Amino acid sequence: MIPKLTDEPRIFEVVVRLFVLHGYEGATTKEIARAAGVNEATLFRKYGSKAELFERAINYQWSDVPIGKVSYSGDLEADLRSIVDAYLETSLLHGAIVPMLLTELSQRRDLETAFSVAWANIGVVVEIMVRYQSQGLLQAEDPLLTLSALLGPIMVTHMFRRAGLGLPLPEVDAEDHVRSFLDGRRPDRPRVI
Amino acid sequence: MIPKLTDEPRIFEVVVRLFVLHGYEGATTKEIARAAGVNEATLFRKYGSKAELFERAINYQWSDVPIGKVSYSGDLEADLRSIVDAYLETSLLHGAIVPMLLTELSQRRDLETAFSVAWANIGVVVEIMVRYQSQGLLQAEDPLLTLSALLGPIMVTHMFRRAGLGLPLPEVDAEDHVRSFLDGRRPDRPRVI
DNA sequence: AGCATAGGCAAGCGTTGACTTGCAATCCAG
DNA sequence: CTGGATTGCAAGTCAACGCTTGCCTATGCT
Missing domain, CATH: 1.10.10.60 (Homeodomain-like)
Incomplete structure (x- = not known):
């Protein structure tokens, strides 16, 4: 011992x-x-x-972050919400860790191994995206593009807020965001059930 | 002289x-x-x-960047494309300058003045968003959220690509992206004209 | 031509960062 | 209790960075 x-x-x-x-x-x-x-x-x-x-x-x-615990349930909208919630929760725990890692990683390659567990977590989420795509419930495209489309707006909002420009940016509402992701940003349009 | x-x-x-x-x-x-x-x-x-x-x-x-030259035309989809195109062009010229600025800005406040011109450019784009929102053509929300929703996915895609994880991420197609932004990511759905 | 100014060059200053080392105090196992 | 490993402490090494200075050359304007 x-x-x-x-x-x-x-x-x-x-x-x-x-x-x-x-x-x-x-x-x-x-x-x-x-x-x-x-x-x-x-x-x-x-x-x-x-x-x-x-x-x-x-x-x-x-290795103990909420985003690693998301799993496939068969309910697209619920799973997207889980992913968004997990990301928001991770951000609450560790702040802007994802954009920070991505930014630093583009500069110092010796941090690449520091990304391996995070990368595994992302892989889990990507798998879920792929399943829904193959079922025809999501647009067919590179799943990492889908993930960027889902989490990108949140990440960037956080980056703006953290940049400290005195902007009272409201926190993203997970439900609204998933709906916009699925149905777009045109208002007053009957939702597809 | x-x-x-x-x-x-x-x-x-x-x-x-x-x-x-x-x-x-x-x-x-x-x-x-x-x-x-x-x-x-x-x-x-x-x-x-x-x-x-x-x-x-x-x-x-x-002060000479494409994104500062976008203007309101009355055609929502065309203007969104112009904004996306301008951002893509800016990225071609200067790489990941926007995420880099936002990241550094959150760490060193003395760079705040270095952001002033960039900020003015963003203001122009925000104005355009506000006009379309007040016309009821865009979801009513904080315009910076709308902008994040439009450009966030592209920014994050670029950040993933620049992180050099060996991912053959395709470049975002401006037209597809604007359509997804407006109409969402559910496939096989009649588009709203 | 003459003069003010700007730039090149080289040396150096002060600080800070990652990293080391030798020694004494402390802890745990047997 | 004793031995081996671990940590705290203090001092220090070495390189790099921002920044300065003095001197000399080159430039452009009048």
Whole structure:
């Protein structure tokens, strides 16, 4: 048995929180150590490098995120709502983690492995999309495009809000959003049941 | 007359290019100087600081961007296409500049002024949305939500592609996208004319 | 031609970031 | 209780970044 004195979950939580807040470069190891209540040297003894620390932390946090728990039920609208709800809940937990990861990933390739668990979660959602497409209930297209169409508006709304331009942007209503996704944004039109 | 020897447009172009590529911190003044063919000291003599240089450069580039030239025509679908086309064209010129700006803006407030021209451009588009909403041709909602719904999917698709996960994501087709935006993603449904 | 100005060049300053190291204190297992 | 592993602490290394400075050259205007 290896004695565990440090509170690793707390470290990982701090890492992700500061990563979302300040980005990879902006989240310094000193600040992480201070916020997690451990010594900076401990971080390097345990994880070797900042990149490895972030990899462990991000994968750890993603393995328990609501979006990984969505499953196929046969009810298209309900499943889309579940996906949207899960994304909103994930955003509540970890802020703008998805756009932040995508942005940083386009700059530093060494964070690619930090994306693996998140990517697996996305894969689950994509599978659901594909099933509904093959049943003819959703437009046939690259399922990642479908997912972008479903979550993109929410992500961008959050990005606008977080940009702090003084915009009182309302939170997206999951039900309205799924309806708009399915039936479009023309008003006063009989809904297709 | 002040003699102008340095090629300012070239500097500004380099700044924006490296900013989109590596982010604010990642785009070092040394690399900018080298890529622009000027001496690093010149940058500081002319612009005082990195932040001011970026402010000037980003505002300069945004003042000539396609998305600022969209105008109201009375034809909803055509105008939406113009907006989408303008965004796609802007992305072709400057890559992921919008998500990058939004991400960086949430971290460094001193870049807020670098967003002013971009923000004015967005304002023009928002005005168009508001007009169509008041005519009852678009769902009544916060116009920035409408804009996010229209451009969000495209932005996110680009972010996925740029994240370099080896995904052969197809480019969004402007016409398809506007149709889906207006009429939704349920297939085999008679379109509302 | 003459002069003010701008830019190139090279060296350097101060700070900060990731990462290391040696030592003492502490913890757990056997 | 004892030994081996883990952490805290403090100091420090090294590189990079933003930014400055002094000097010299080149330019363009009058």
